[in-house]
Amino acid sequence: MRDILVIEDEVVLARSIVSFLERRGFSSRFAVDAPSAKAQFSETTPRLAILDYKLNEDDGIDLLRWIGQKHPSTQVVMMTGHGDVDVAVRAMKAGARDFLVKPTPMASIAAIANELMLDEMQGGLDRIGVDRIIGRSAVANSLRSTIRTLGKPATRRPGILIMGPEGSGKSLTARALHEMAAPEAKLSSLDCTLADVADLEAHYAEAQGGTLLLRHISDLTPQGQARLLQILQKDANPPAIIATSIKHLLPGQGFLPDLLYRIQVGWVDLPPLSDRAADVLPIADYFARLKAREAGLTRPRFTAAARAKLLEHDWPGNIAELRNCIDRAMLSQQDGRIDAADVRAIAATETRDIPTLMELEKSAISKALARTNGNVSRSAELLGITRDTLRYRMEKLELSRK
Secondary structure (H helix, E strand, O other): OOEEEEEOOOHHHHHHHHHHHHHOOOEEEEEOOHHHHHHHHHHOOOOEEEEEOEEOOEEHHHHHHHHHHHOOOOEEEEEEOOOOHHHHHHHHHOOOOEEEEOOOOHHHHHHHHHHHHOOOOOOOOOOOHHHHOOOOOHHHHHHHHHHHHHOOOOOOOOOEEEEOOOOOOHHHHHHHHHHHHOOOOOEEEEEOOOOOHHHHHHHHHHOOOOEEEEEOHHHOOHHHHHHHHHHHHHOOOOOEEEEEEOOOOOOOOOOOHHHHHHHOOEEEEOOOHHHOHHHHHHHHHHHHHHHHHHHOOOOOEEOHHHHHHHHHOOOOOHHHHHHHHHHHHHHHOEOOEEOHHHOOOHHHHOOOOOOOHHHHHHHHHHHHHHHOOOOHHHHHHHHOOOHHHHHHHHHHOOOOOO
16 A cells, blocks of 8 residues: 655645645545644554644644654655755654655655655666756756756757866766767766876767766866867867866866857756755665665665754765765664764864855855945856856855845
């Protein structure tokens, strides 16, 4: 039985969720408050409850604790408002299995239902194309949409620049784009930090008919830039170019304008993992399952305390740091159970007198806005980012022009 109870005080939304889940094969019902939810539990214990944090006069956390005490076999997913990470942490500590951020796409609700109610050890580990992007957040959904758009097969594919902080998944995104557009073709990857002209020429030749991935393109030497531009200008049928960078590239500021115009036709801007809190748990679960398969172990389980600890950390090293943390947890876990003591992020051991990346970013933006008297365009130029990116970061950090 694939039984789900949706506990949501907005009746129209509750009915919509139930209808959507029913069409996907789940037996679903709904309750609008704590008393009606408890009445439903007295009739049949569901395998999964999707619980809204705010239920008019009732407290979702209190109902979560009641479910844990009276019906411990039921898994609970808490729905919280945008940015309510503190609520999500409280929910994890109270026994929630996962959380969703409202407004929640219906597809994300169905996805988490599948993840929690189907217990295949190997399912979903071998991912290609857009399925490489794990998560249910608005950021993850937007990224998948961008990859589908930019990754359409074509005789002549545009150059694509993927921008994002270290460890945010730029190479994985590049591979997803390649697999969407030309899954059978060759992907040749070159780290521009270490590359000379001969390396560049060799990888370019290897990528003919496929994709040339240029990692850390901002580190490509002036000689390498000039040679790449020369080859592209002469080649009637060049490979598709995907480049990655941790900083924005501006024409004439250390980078050849004509080369940049060829590379940066398509654009993917990857945010830090701290902007994707709703994706931390599914990504962590994926890495743990992957490591378990490699070691021939059973599927690992995260305790409530471990899930809360994962959400409390801000992951300055992004997805790469999260993967390292899970790999370390898999070494110390016992009997397929990952507890809070097993979750040890490297960055968390650093002294707190060093400001976080978010603090540094907020300070830099504030200084730029002060220097330009609140002019967003001029501030973006000073910071070396686009105006749209600056507006997004200002909204995220709750910064005004003044």
